[in-house]
Amino acid sequence: MTVESTAARKPRRSAGSKAGTTGTKRTTRTTPKKGADPDLVQLLTPEGERVENPEYDRYVEGITPDELRGLYRDMVLTRRFDAEATSLQRQGELGLWASLLGQEAAQIGSGRALNDDDYVFPTYREHGVAWCRGVDPTNLLGMFRGVNNGGWDPNSNNFHLYTIVIGSQTLHATGYAMGVAKDGADSAVIAYFGDGASSQGDVAESFTFSAVYNAPVVFFCQNNQWAISEPTEKQTRVPLYQRAQGYGFPGVRVDGNDVLACLAVTKWALERARNGEGPTLVEAFTYRMGAHTTSDDPTRYRHDDERAAWEAKDPIARLRTYLLDSDHADEGFFAELEAESEALGRRVREAVRAMPDPDHLAIFENVYADGHALVDEERAQFAAYQASFADAEGGR
Numbered sequence: 001m002t003v004e005s006t007a008a009r010k011p012r013r014s015a016g017s018k019a020g021t022t023g024t025k026r027t028t029r030t031t032p033k034k035g036a037d038p039d040l041v042q043l044l045t046p047e048g049e050r051v052e053n054p055e056y057d058r059y060v061e062g063i064t065p066d067e068l069r070g071l072y073r074d075m076v077l078t079r080r081f082d083a084e085a086t087s088l089q090r091q092g093e094l095g096l097w098a099s100l101l102g103q104e105a106a107q108i109g110s111g112r113a114l115n116d117d118d119y120v121f122p123t124y125r126e127h128g129v130a131w132c133r134g135v136d137p138t139n140l141l142g143m144f145r146g147v148n149n150g151g152w153d154p155n156s157n158n159f160h161l162y163t164i165v166i167g168s169q170t171l172h173a174t175g176y177a178m179g180v181a182k183d184g185a186d187s188a189v190i191a192y193f194g195d196g197a198s199s200q201g202d203v204a205e206s207f208t209f210s211a212v213y214n215a216p217v218v219f220f221c222q223n224n225q226w227a228i229s230e231p232t233e234k235q236t237r238v239p240l241y242q243r244a245q246g247y248g249f250p251g252v253r254v255d256g257n258d259v260l261a262c263l264a265v266t267k268w269a270l271e272r273a274r275n276g277e278g279p280t281l282v283e284a285f286t287y288r289m290g291a292h293t294t295s296d297d298p299t300r301y302r303h304d305d306e307r308a309a310w311e312a313k314d315p316i317a318r319l320r321t322y323l324l325d326s327d328h329a330d331e332g333f334f335a336e337l338e339a340e341s342e343a344l345g346r347r348v349r350e351a352v353r354a355m356p357d358p359d360h361l362a363i364f365e366n367v368y369a370d371g372h373a374l375v376d377e378e379r380a381q382f383a384a385y386q387a388s389f390a391d392a393e394g395g396r
């Protein structure tokens with residue numbers, strides 16, 4: 001065996017949690033509601049009521065009203081630019097868009113749990129996580145417009161490029177996390193993937209390797225109930241989070257529409273990674289409110305009443321109720337945010353429309369660090385092909 005097991009390496013620094021209390025006016029529920037799923041970690045009910053949780057409360061205990069408003073702002077702004085992107089695609093300004101509608105809490109909660117030096121491996125739908133990492137939304141849209149070669153420099157924000165090959169990023173994350181451990185660094189890695197991706201061999205391999213090498217990685221599965229038109233029951237016979245047990249690491253199911261619970265559970269999982277306790281699987285139980293992408297029509301395979309049931313669990317509405325009931329925000333805050341959100345929509349729209357078409361030959365750049373004869377040959381062929389059109393236009 002050439003790669004040393006990391007089980008014996010030095011303990012990693014704990015993420016720690018801040019002191020203090022949220023100090024709400026409203027009484028906090030200490031027992032789960034009748035009929036509540038006992039396996040689901042929830043700190044904020046769909047009605048906006050704070051529920052006590054002895055295991056995970058400590059990860060959000062010190063959260064300030066300002067930070068709570070920050071989580072709300074993140075979700076609202078993310079939803080706003082996501083809606084703008086959908087409209088831009090409908091107007092022919094983007095080739096495609098994969099909306100995150102409904103998944104804001106899962107993404108903002110987990111994204112805000114990360115430290116700057118942690119590393120993120122996303123799919124193609126993690127616009128909320130990108131926002132938390134400081135990736136400008138226009139970079140995401142440039143990619144979906146097809147005018148940049150991937151969108152951003154992954155190392156600027158420790159946010160890897162979007163990955164379309166389902167599940168493959170879990171292997172990239174595992175390898176990266178094994179490297180982090182070998183370097184003795186105290187950062188953690190998080191891989192996002194969907195319920196559909198959980199059926200991929202790559203995901204099974206990454207679970208095996210990360211467990212055996214005790215890699216500091218969090219597998220964050222957004223179970224949004226649908227993999228295009230395939231429902232979750234076509235992916236698994238057991239709840240997804242329970243799969244982790246078979247690989248030898250813990251799995252937990254969190255209410256993916258509860259931003260506080262997602263924040264707390266992800267902090268816990270990251271803390272485990274930093275402490276040298278290895279991988280964790282977090283299943284964020286949520287719902288894809290929109291289409292799979294703008295190329296999809298979900299009315300062909302699912303019923304409106306299912307969507308309506310999830311609408312009642314909206315992640316933004318429940319935090320708004322909580323903020324108002326606990327006097328952590330007033331109407332002035334919401335009005336200001338509304339204006340900020342409209343300004344973001346305008347900025348994104350104008351920026352997308354002003355994006356220049358790329359030089360077609362730029363696609364041959366950055367294929368190899370030092371260039372390659374075959375790429376040079378292909379570039380020359382393509383340049384000649386383009387030039388042939390110029391001749392044709394000139395002859396008209």
Ligand SMILES: Cc1ncc(C[n+]2csc(CCOP(=O)(O)OP(=O)(O)O)c2C)c(N)n1
Binds near residue numbers: 166195228
């Ligand atoms: C290896 C591979 N197989 C198939 C596809 C086509 N495909 C694109 S998205 C998708 C469904 C993914 O569903 P899920 O993992 O649940 O994520 P979601 O889109 O719901 O966020 C599939 C099968 C692909 N991109 N890559």
